[in-house]
Amino acid sequence: MPSFSGDKYLKFNSRKLAYQQLMEAVENDEVSMIGLYGMGGCGKTTLAMELMNTKQHMFDKVLFVTISNSNTLDIRTIQDKIASPLQYTFPENGEMERAQRLRTRLIQENKILLILDDVWQFLDFDTIGIPTSTTHKGCKVLITTRLEAVCTSMDCQRKISLSILKNDEAWVLFRKQACLSEVTSDTLKRLARLISDECKGLPVAIAAVASTLKGKSEVEWKVALDSLRNSKPVNVEKGLQNPYKCLQLSYDNLDTEEAKALFLLSSVYPEDYEISVEQLTRCAIGLGLGGEIHSYEGARNEVSATINKLISSCLLLDGQDHVKMHDLVRDVAHWIANDHYSPRYLWTENVPYELDFSNLEYLWLRTELEISGEIYKRMRKLRVLLLLNPTGRNPLSTMAFKSLTKLRYLFLSWWELSDFSFLGDMKELETLELFGCSFIELPNDVEVTQLKNLRLLALAECRIKKNNFEAIARLQLLEELYVGDWSSTWDHYNENVAELFNRCSVVLQGLKRYVIEGPHIQPTFFEFEPLRSIPYQKILVLGYFHTSNATAKVLAERAEFLTLKQIEGEAKNFMPDIIQIGGGGSMNELKVVEISNSKDIEYLIDTSTSNHLSEVGNLLPELRVLRIHGMDHLITLCHGHLPSSGPFQKLKQLHLINCPEVTYLFTTVVAQSLVELNFLEIKECHGLKHILKEDDTMEISPDDNSLVFSKLKSLRVSECGKIEYIIPVTFAQGLVQ
Secondary structure: OOOOOHHHHOOOHHHHHHHHHHHHHHHOOOOOEEEEEOOOOOOHHHHHHHHHHHOHHHOOEEEEEEOOOOOOOOHHHHHHHHHHHHOOOOOOOOHHHHHHHHHHHHHOOOOEEEEEEEEOOOOOHHHHOOOOOOOOOOEEEEEEEOOHHHHHHOOOOEEEEOOOOOHHHHHHHHHHHHOOOOOOOHHHHHHHHHHHHHOOOOHHHHHHHHHHHOOOOHHHHHHHHHHHHOOOOOOOOOOOOOHHHHHHHHHHOOOOHHHHHHHHHHOOOOOOOOEEHHHHHHHHHHOOOOOOOOOHHHHHHHHHHHHHHHHHOOOOEEOOOEEEOOHHHHHHHHHHHOOOOOOOEEEEOOOOOOOOOOOOOEEEEEOOOOOOHHHHHOOOOOOEEEEEOOOOOEEEOHHHHHHOOOOOEEEEEOEEEOOOHHHHHOOOOOEEEEEOOEEOOOOOHHHHHOOOOOOEEEEEOOEEOOOOHHHHHOOOOOOEEEEEOOOOOOOOHHHHHHHHHHHOHHHHHOOOEEEEEOOOOOOOOOOOOOHHHOOOOEEEEEOOEEOOOHHHHHHHHHOOEEEEEOEEOOOOEEEOOOOOOOOOOOOOOOOEEEEEOOOOOOEEEEOOOOOOHHHHOOOOOOOOEEEEEOOOOOOEEEEOOOOOOOOOOOOOEEEEEOOOOOOEEEEHHHHHHOOOOOEEEEEOOOOOOEEEEOOOOOOOOHHHHHHOOOOOOEEEEEOOOOOOEOOOHHHHOOOOO
């Protein structure tokens, strides 16, 4: 445990919040189970001990028990540790009898706080003899753990996360532990600050390193700095907790080899690198960390669960669509990996020709130079290859890949490819990703027929001189297709899109995930998040859409993110002419919709042809963002009878731009369904008179009025010359935000 006092420690702002949350939970009589979690060495034990000292007066007894770090729980030892400060001994030896005795003894205490420190797995309170809130209201339990999943499994009513220290806080703690003062030389202070920064805010590392260097010579400080910068353990003095050993415990306690392998894989990325969860997932699947592939989606789920396990174990830092690894955790991973004779995973910009590649499974290589085929022949176990060209589209001879017969994931970025004959030897290839590459055409029939295991094909910003959609059509096991800005050199874009959908109909309709994005038509309305960062699984962005194309309609109906520009064919509305109403059609997954430059659309939703409201169902139940632009004949959003629940219940943003024939936007029924709307923009709608059309046939209570636009935070109306008023007075009281 770090040797610093809690009173100084709690002055840090990063600790105050967690401590306040702990205090509130302890003082709340309705909370009986509290979980405090964070990465190893971040100060959970210190915080728990400070709480124990502060809150002694609230309880008849406060017990602090450290749970041993063992794969097999020793119930008897835990029972003895709890009983000892109560001066209680067990007359029986049987586990059940001991549990009953302990429970009876604990219940005798009117109010008791039991702190269980360093918990690594689910604890069965019945087996141990700890009373639950149902048997003893006065018993409150706080567990500290590195694993958020332990808090969840033990039904903690409050889960409190403890983060690392901020830079300025870390420096204050380091100075204190190293006993630096005003008379300390400027040179030593500069070294100390650099070493403090290398500890990356982890209290156990700061305490150990600073205490070890206290009073040492300047040269020893320099050696320590070099060690930290080169991911080497600092020699920590006896009696101090070694941060490397402390963090290695988290690795040792991972319960699967897949989790350990994914942890080591994450550590090959550079320091402070934001690792794309999507690319990490594809690499992990290529390495077999998703189990044997029966479906790519199934492998994804396995890898996602493992990533979540590492996040829950505080070995990875969660960033939504990316993850990061704390520098010291990364150093520990390298320390562990160095035990291996030859590397399994390698990230490099220079090929170390002298290295033993016999066990290499993963290679990330950034180079503009060709790698000789002889080198690849030494990589017989290689499963994942990412080859990136930093200068852009140099010729690459792919014949050197012929020896990589075990390859399951190939990523090539910014290369000029002459042929794909090497694919004939890659019978285990599951993922092929080409970014910014140029080539004459996709693989031919002979090459494609060898790709019997290909599940994911990604082509982004590629120059393809001749289309060969038959290649895609023959990939019968394909589950995921990603094509973005993919036809930028094709002369007849619309015809090529239609040909893709027609020739590859069977494969496209069977896709589990897809991004099909036309050239230079990225949606125009994302003020808050760029398209590339949105974690949607099914994206369709088309600059031309004809309603007669059945495959395009199927993909549109299944999409989560949909942009359609220049809609042609017999379509007077978005639903039901493009997206069906009723059955599975109206229960779609659409979260973002943009429709523009479509002259014939009159309504977004038209239910006038539905005979019964039961056919309508819940309309666009997942829609978050809607943008309608350049619709010359749009009359209003919804036409016909609607169910009482209304559409758009999760809609947050609505943009209506350049729709000259719209006279009103919402009826009362529609407006009352917009319970999540927080942003409304109306621009260049020259015929607009009212945003909200009052329905004289409805009886509106004051309570109902208050619900209209109750979460609206931003309302922008511009260039709407005929508008008479923004919101009727009867509804204005609902605009509380």
